Amino acid sequence: MSATLRFGEGNLQYDAQGRLRHLLSTEGLRERELLQILDTAESFLSIANRSVKKTPTLRGRTIANLFFENSTRTRSTFELAAKRLSADVLNIAVSTSSASKGESLTDMIDNLMAMQVDGFVIRHPEAGAAHLVARHLGDSALVVNAGDGQHAHPTQALLDVFTIRRLGGPIEDRVVAIVGDVFHSRVARSQIHALSVLGCPEIRVIGPRTLVPEELSALGVHVYHDLQAGLRGVDVICALRLQRERMESHRLPSLDEFHRRFGLTPERLQWAEPGALVLHPGPMNRGVEIASEVADGAQAVILQQVAHGLAVRMAVLAILAGAAGGV
Amino acid sequence: MHRIIRNIRVMDPGDGFDAVTDLAIADGRIVARGPLPADFQAEEVLDGTGLIACPGFVETSFQGHTPGHGRDGDLASELRAAVAGGVTQVLLRPDTLPVADTPAVLQEQRAVAGHLALARVHLAGALTTQLQGVALTEMAGLMESGAIVFSQAKKPVASAALLRLALSYAADLGRPVLLHGEESELAAHGVMHEGRLSIRLGLIGRPVAAEQIGVQRDIAIAALSGCPVHFPHLSTAAAVAEVAAARQRGEPVTCGVSIHHLLLTEQDVGFFNLHAKILPPLRTAADRDALRHALAAGAITAISSDHCPWGVDREGMTFIQAPFGIAAVEWLLPLALRLVEEGVVNLMTILRLLSIGPAQALGLTPPSLAVGATADLCIFDPESRFMVEPTQGWSRGRNLPYGQWELRGQVRFTLVAGRVIFRS
Numbered sequence: 001m002s003a004t005l006r007f008g009e010g011n012l013q014y015d016a017q018g019r020l021r022h023l024l025s026t027e028g029l030r031e032r033e034l035l036q037i038l039d040t041a042e043s044f045l046s047i048a049n050r051s052v053k054k055t056p057t058l059r060g061r062t063i064a065n066l067f068f069e070n071s072t073r074t075r076s077t078f079e080l081a082a083k084r085l086s087a088d089v090l091n092i093a094v095s096t097s098s099a100s101k102g103e104s105l106t107d108m109i110d111n112l113m114a115m116q117v118d119g120f121v122i123r124h125p126e127a128g129a130a131h132l133v134a135r136h137l138g139d140s141a142l143v144v145n146a147g148d149g150q151h152a153h154p155t156q157a158l159l160d161v162f163t164i165r166r167l168g169g170p171i172e173d174r175v176v177a178i179v180g181d182v183f184h185s186r187v188a189r190s191q192i193h194a195l196s197v198l199g200c201p202e203i204r205v206i207g208p209r210t211l212v213p214e215e216l217s218a219l220g221v222h223v224y225h226d227l228q229a230g231l232r233g234v235d236v237i238c239a240l241r242l243q244r245e246r247m248e249s250h251r252l253p254s255l256d257e258f259h260r261r262f263g264l265t266p267e268r269l270q271w272a273e274p275g276a277l278v279l280h281p282g283p284m285n286r287g288v289e290i291a292s293e294v295a296d297g298a299q300a301v302i303l304q305q306v307a308h309g310l311a312v313r314m315a316v317l318a319i320l321a322g323a324a325g326g327v
Numbered sequence: 328m329h330r331i332i333r334n335i336r337v338m339d340p341g342d343g344f345d346a347v348t349d350l351a352i353a354d355g356r357i358v359a360r361g362p363l364p365a366d367f368q369a370e371e372v373l374d375g376t377g378l379i380a381c382p383g384f385v386e387t388s389f390q391g392h393t394p395g396h397g398r399d400g401d402l403a404s405e406l407r408a409a410v411a412g413g414v415t416q417v418l419l420r421p422d423t424l425p426v427a428d429t430p431a432v433l434q435e436q437r438a439v440a441g442h443l444a445l446a447r448v449h450l451a452g453a454l455t456t457q458l459q460g461v462a463l464t465e466m467a468g469l470m471e472s473g474a475i476v477f478s479q480a481k482k483p484v485a486s487a488a489l490l491r492l493a494l495s496y497a498a499d500l501g502r503p504v505l506l507h508g509e510e511s512e513l514a515a516h517g518v519m520h521e522g523r524l525s526i527r528l529g530l531i532g533r534p535v536a537a538e539q540i541g542v543q544r545d546i547a548i549a550a551l552s553g554c555p556v557h558f559p560h561l562s563t564a565a566a567v568a569e570v571a572a573a574r575q576r577g578e579p580v581t582c583g584v585s586i587h588h589l590l591l592t593e594q595d596v597g598f599f600n601l602h603a604k605i606l607p608p609l610r611t612a613a614d615r616d617a618l619r620h621a622l623a624a625g626a627i628t629a630i631s632s633d634h635c636p637w638g639v640d641r642e643g644m645t646f647i648q649a650p651f652g653i654a655a656v657e658w659l660l661p662l663a664l665r666l667v668e669e670g671v672v673n674l675m676t677i678l679r680l681l682s683i684g685p686a687q688a689l690g691l692t693p694p695s696l697a698v699g700a701t702a703d704l705c706i707f708d709p710e711s712r713f714m715v716e717p718t719q720g721w722s723r724g725r726n727l728p729y730g731q732w733e734l735r736g737q738v739r740f741t742l743v744a745g746r747v748i749f750r751s
Binding site for chain 1: 521522523526527528529530598599642643644645646647648
């Protein structure tokens with residue numbers, strides 16, 4: 001159709017000069033910026049091993065962590081990332097703030113902007129919340145999506161591809177399988193886009209049809225409903241957390257039934273390539289999506305993921321603030 | 328008042344009349360179409376050169392927010408938008424605050440509309456109390472207060488048994504019933520079309536099957552009592568096919584479509600565009616094209632703007648929180664003219680789909696420009712081009728995805744019973 005201006009046309013994540021201004025999703029992220037984040041994270045990772053762990057990169061800047069949903073790992077690594085970059089950090093736990101008084105998200109942002117905040121890290125239970133804020137702010141402050149509903153969790157995906165690249169070898173020749181509740185997972189969506197951008201030759205999603213619908217193939221992945229077939233030839237396995245709500249909505253008969261069909265056990269790990277990496281975004285349900293022997297086993301890199309998460313989040317904040325050169 | 332419109336192209340889909348001629352109006356009626364009576368004296372003579380006169384448009388789905396809290400517009404603001412769009416008759420949706428399920432609410436609507444004296448306002452009584460699909464409304468009482476149809480607005484009746492009773496009861500009263508055909512559990516919590524984009528965005532979708540099953544079920548239940556049923560806004564090829572099959576069987580079932588479903592697709596949701604959030608949701612390009620074919624084939628008999636304004640307060644909402652609806656009645660004609668430009672249907676057909684089709688669906692006398700007909704008409708300039716500026720509109724609604732669209736065709740005059748109620 002001629003002359004139609006589509007909303008969100010042009011990528012909200014980039015400013016008019018083509019610089020990465022917000023990190024909202026790994027979808028639409030160019031390979032150049034994605035690699036820049038991963039490479040910058042490498043240099044931040046080494047800082048973590050020094051006795052003085054701080055850099056002056058964001059000195060004088062203020063980052064607000066706005067969490068409308070509970071989180072331990074993501075919130076604390078973002079807080080630590082900002083502090084290690086010497087930023088001032090404002091942590092806002094929204095259950096105790098004005099959202100419960102009926103204030104709109106954009107009003108809350110405007111109020112924080114009046115306090116000269118330079119950047120926002122936002123987690124929200126609704127898809128699109130970070131886009132709403134980024135559209136509202138334009139270039140006036142940076143926005144990092146720390147998880148929006150079932151849509152995206154880009155820094156988690158970045159730390160996952162960082163982990164794969166570092167510990168599992170080049171992504172361009174790895175076969176990656178994502179196992180579990182893909183349909184409800186913002187982590188899986190972001191992983192899929194990040195892996196695609198980096199040239200991963202084959203991405204599989206594995207799980208029951210109620211959690212892994214055929215339509216997911218629209219994202220460019222291969223859909224499997226049988227774990228054994230899905231794991232054959234796989235170099236990297238990304239397990240997903242299974243939410244208990246899925247039982248209440250009748251997508252699964254029980255947690256045990258899920259484990260029976262799709263739980264990662266040492267025996268089933270044999271179906272994949274020898275030495276295949278096992279990732280999990282946490283928090284884990286031991287004995288449901290992953291057996292303890294696997295979670296604590298030699299192939300699991302779950303705790304490294306957390307350490308990498310800190311470096312990746314430092315890299316993201318530094319790059320968005322336009323200060324990556326100050327590493 | 329006597330009025331003459333000279334040298335105008337008169338297009339009347341009622342009898343297919345299409346010629347450049349003169350129109351004379353007296354005492355609210357068309358008194359001449361063609362050579363004027365020699366002794367006809369007019370107080371006003373309008374020059375219609377380059378313009379087209381057609382019957383005023385009939386809107387089958389109009390959220391006037393009256394009664395309501397006013398922040399999202401009210402009958403005054405929205406009817407001004409409607410007449411600016413060439414609409415001369417609107418049917419109010421019953422999902423107001425409170426719901427139009429008691430005679431008192433309808434009396435208030437009638438009083439407000441009468442005071443405004445803009446477009447003709449027709450009232451819809453709720454089919455079930457609170458539109459909840461649990462109990463019947465006092466339909467005879469609602470009719471005494473002016474209801475011409477019964478409607479469920481955007482709410483399906485979940486219980487098949489209750490729907491059967493409601494349609495049987497309404498059939499006694501001889502008025503059509505407007506239904507929102509959708510299987511409510513299958514569509515539950517959905518905020519957009521279920522498909523590739525909903526998967527990408529992590530939003531809950533409403534599957535095509537929900538509309539197909541809902542419409543199929545409603546048609547089968549309507550057949551038990553013979554109650555005439557109209558679906559004002561279908562979105563899928565499958566559901567339109569169900570209606571077409573029922574009409575083949577001779578059942579009194581009709582359907583309309585919103586202009587938005589003919590122009591837009593799920594892709595217009597883009598990255599969480601609130602203004603493309605409507606019910607039923609925008610579908611795929613394949614469904615949009617099928618709706619266009621059905622329109623050309625005559626299976627869809629009415630086009631609606633499905634006007635539903637939401638004020639500026641809503642702009643700060645997330646996609647999930649934001650209410651459904653688009654407010655674009657003011658640009659209904661130029662939007663519809665795009666279908667002519669793109670070769671979907673011809674101009675006469677579009678004019679019929681905007682006037683006669685919807686009037687018939689509501690059981691109203693079809694508007695006409697024949698001699699003796701009530702002078703409800705729209706006069707527009709088919710060539711003038713403009714850019715849509717949502718903030719410049721009459722409606723309080725800011726929720727339309729057409730900002731900056733370049734359109735052709737502007738309404739110049741709207742007349743109701745011979746009285747000019749809009750001119751630009």
